[in-house]
Amino acid sequence: GAVVSQHPSWVICKSGTSVKIECRSLDFQATTMFWYRQFPKQSLMLMATSNEGSKATYEQGVEKDKFLINHASLTLSTLTVTSAHPEDSSFYICSARERHFSLNNEQFFGPGTRLTVL
């Protein structure tokens, strides 16, 4: 149980285009999803927290107009990188927490999406 998927697993796009990454909780309902970015040989940096049906909360320094997050249902959140540039190339990882959240619950992580912007 508690499986989180991401699609696509990797994507290559041209500079200036937009890319959408999907994060799905397959066997549970997630009221909260988190989006992380990981640079090579570095830790995960939280980009934003999304709650189903409401606007995402972005971390300081993350451009909300560039990284659009939508959490329209209890099983799906999307991250859209708009007008992508080479510096946006990174590994993007989402995680989800169950609807019936208790303090003991850990986050369940997706497998990640490798974005390369040419």
Added chain:
Amino acid sequence: AQSVAQPEDQVNVAEGNPLTVKCTYSVSGNPYLFWYVQYPNRGLQFLLKYITGDNLVKGSYGFEAEFNKSQTSFHLKKPSALVSDSALYFCAVREGGANNLFFGTGTRLTVIP
């Protein structure tokens, strides 16, 4: 404010030997502590967590970690390392009542055959 320190970027250990990956933390309230493992181009896999109770926590794949409140540490251990344990390990902390995890910088474990 919360923070996590993993003082070693790289740990090398011979197969069959015990391994330790260090983690110290700083939180203002009660800590919820986690260890995750990441294989190349993959997301994070949960290993174990400490919420409350026994200080020694046992997790997946034979790993365990000991919560030490006085030293604010949560070191990851395994009695006998396998080559397949080679991966990137992340320690993470969440304050009680907080929403998100804060990760350390990761430690790359290499088990030498």
